[in-house]
Amino acid sequence: MCAAVLAGSALSVSGLALQTVFCNPLAGPFVLGISSGASLGVALSLLAGFSFGNFGVLGAAALGASVVTIIVMWVSGRFRNVGVLLIVGLLLGYLIDAIVSVLIAGSEAEALRVYVTWSMGSFGRVLLDGVWVFALAVAAGLVLVVVSMRYLNAARLGDDFARGLGVRVEVSKKCVLLGASILAAASTAFCGPVAFVGIAVPHLAFMLFKTTDHRVLVPGAALCGTVLCLLAGLFPVSIPLNAVLSIVGVPVVFYVLVRGSRTGWW
Amino acid sequence: MASDSLLQCVDLCVGYGAVRSKRGADRPQSLFEPFSFDLHAGEVVALMGVNGCGKSTLLKTFAGLVPQVSGDVFLDGTPLQAWNARERARRVGLVRMSGSAPDRMTVREFVGLGRSPYSGFLDGRTAEDEKIVDDAMQVTDVSCFAERPFTELSDGERSRVFLAEAVAQQVNVLLLDEPNAFLDIPRSHALFRLLKKFVGMRKMGIIVSTHSIEYAEKYCDRIAVIDGGNFRVAPASEARNLGLLDWARAE
Numbered sequence: 001m002c003a004a005v006l007a008g009s010a011l012s013v014s015g016l017a018l019q020t021v022f023c024n025p026l027a028g029p030f031v032l033g034i035s036s037g038a039s040l041g042v043a044l045s046l047l048a049g050f051s052f053g054n055f056g057v058l059g060a061a062a063l064g065a066s067v068v069t070i071i072v073m074w075v076s077g078r079f080r081n082v083g084v085l086l087i088v089g090l091l092l093g094y095l096i097d098a099i100v101s102v103l104i105a106g107s108e109a110e111a112l113r114v115y116v117t118w119s120m121g122s123f124g125r126v127l128l129d130g131v132w133v134f135a136l137a138v139a140a141g142l143v144l145v146v147v148s149m150r151y152l153n154a155a156r157l158g159d160d161f162a163r164g165l166g167v168r169v170e171v172s173k174k175c176v177l178l179g180a181s182i183l184a185a186a187s188t189a190f191c192g193p194v195a196f197v198g199i200a201v202p203h204l205a206f207m208l209f210k211t212t213d214h215r216v217l218v219p220g221a222a223l224c225g226t227v228l229c230l231l232a233g234l235f236p237v238s239i240p241l242n243a244v245l246s247i248v249g250v251p252v253v254f255y256v257l258v259r260g261s262r263t264g265w266w
Numbered sequence: 267m268a269s270d271s272l273l274q275c276v277d278l279c280v281g282y283g284a285v286r287s288k289r290g291a292d293r294p295q296s297l298f299e300p301f302s303f304d305l306h307a308g309e310v311v312a313l314m315g316v317n318g319c320g321k322s323t324l325l326k327t328f329a330g331l332v333p334q335v336s337g338d339v340f341l342d343g344t345p346l347q348a349w350n351a352r353e354r355a356r357r358v359g360l361v362r363m364s365g366s367a368p369d370r371m372t373v374r375e376f377v378g379l380g381r382s383p384y385s386g387f388l389d390g391r392t393a394e395d396e397k398i399v400d401d402a403m404q405v406t407d408v409s410c411f412a413e414r415p416f417t418e419l420s421d422g423e424r425s426r427v428f429l430a431e432a433v434a435q436q437v438n439v440l441l442l443d444e445p446n447a448f449l450d451i452p453r454s455h456a457l458f459r460l461l462k463k464f465v466g467m468r469k470m471g472i473i474v475s476t477h478s479i480e481y482a483e484k485y486c487d488r489i490a491v492i493d494g495g496n497f498r499v500a501p502a503s504e505a506r507n508l509g510l511l512d513w514a515r516a517e
Contacts, residue, residue, distance in 0.1 A: 146388070149388050153382065153389055154379055156371065158365055160326075164355060165355050165379060166354060166355025166382070167382070168351050211375070212372075
């Protein structure tokens with residue numbers, strides 16, 4: 001249950017931060033490949049045998065997520081179009097899947113079993129001593145996002161506008177993105193790849209709280225994510241977590257797409 | 267240095283090359299000859315010139331968004347780059363009419379961003395902030411659609427909201443980039459009258475770029491012109507006789 005609360009808040013806040021920084025309503029740790037980056041770290045750690053306990057898997061995930069975030073940030077600086085960013089995220093996801101399948105081909109049966117169980121995604125398997133590490137990582141990520149509150153509130157209007165309001169954009173942006181990466185990595189390392197929470201929950205929070213003030217949205221998204229993940233955790237173990245979340249998440253993303261066509265994004 | 271000088275520039279060269287030149291690639295390109303200029307409290311200066319002459323770049327340089335190629339800019343007597351970002355944002359503000367429309371944001375929330383340079387660590391707002399935001403919306407005549415989403419506004423309404431945000435920022439030096447581009451004639455007159463009122467009441471200095479000679483001569487104290495690589499400035503009543511507006515004549 002603790003895992004559901006932590007993963008729900010982590011992924012939601014990560015998604016919210018990414019959508020705000022990239023001014024892209026369809027951004028999220030999963031879509032941008034950041035969760036995949038974390039998965040690659042986990043795969044390297046579990047399959048290729050770099051294992052150092054909880055910190056090792058988490059560290060590997062955080063490293064993978066950060067590398068993808070840096071690539072995504074570089075791409076977003078070069079291409080103005082919101083679609084390019086999503087496609088690059090998708091491509092990175094495929095590339096990482098390919099690398100993981102190569103790793104799987106060369107791995108032993110026992111390591112493979114651990115990896116496959118992890119990759120199903122679940123809130124039930126985090127051991128109690130692991131929860132503390134998980135909570136610590138989520139707290140660190142949240143702090144990095146929260147200290148950049150002034151930037152988050154101005155970011156939707158573009159970097160120049162934020163600079164005009166006295167925001168140190170370069171520092172704040174890196175701070176938020178590092179925070180978002182750590183949040184996505186922590187959730188992925190401990191609960192496996194969890195889909196749709198990051199992309200869908202920020203929109204649910206918008207609908208519920210009807211504000212763009214991140215002082216409300218950050219805790220609001222964390223709350224919505226927690227509730228969603230707790231509800232998803234109520235389903236019997238035989239139904240995979242990601243199946244439940246997809247059934248909730250896909251309509252929300254579809255709604256965002258339809259809404260976007262009305263306001264003229266695409 | 268005169269005590270009422272809000273913004274002062276000495277031998278200033280502006281252009282976009284300054285950043286690139288640091289990396290040692292291109293030589294920085296100045297858009298026009300170096301010039302010196304003082305903006306005083308209580309005056310509105312019109313900035314004129316053909317498209318692409320560097321009006322916007324000059325305004326961005328004054329706002330600290332684009333580093334100058336050479337020369338110095340002083341804000342309240344201190345070099346622009348020496349200000350910390352937040353302190354600077356309390357003193358100088360640039361209003362532009364273009365920019366991404368923030369999704370889901372209401373007019374009120376947008377204008378509230380103007381208080382961001384004054385807010386604390388978590389970007390909180392006090393009752394006083396809310397009052398300042400209300401007043402800013404009142405004076406720019408946007409209160410009637412305060413709760414509407416920004417994306418649903420017309421260009422003219424957006425112009426006024428952009429101005430309201432800068433008013434809420436309570437800057438001494440207000441820079442406006444073609445604020446009447448989307449405004450109808452009565453609203454343009456109202457805007458320039460409002461600017462005149464601001465400089466009198468709030469001891470501000472305003473630089474406003476515009477293509478309208480009529481408004482510049484009628485409402486502004488001085489007219490600055492960028493023409494043929496030179497920056498020239500004269501009192502509004504004399505600009506025409508001194509030939510500052512010659513570039514604007516039809517063939």
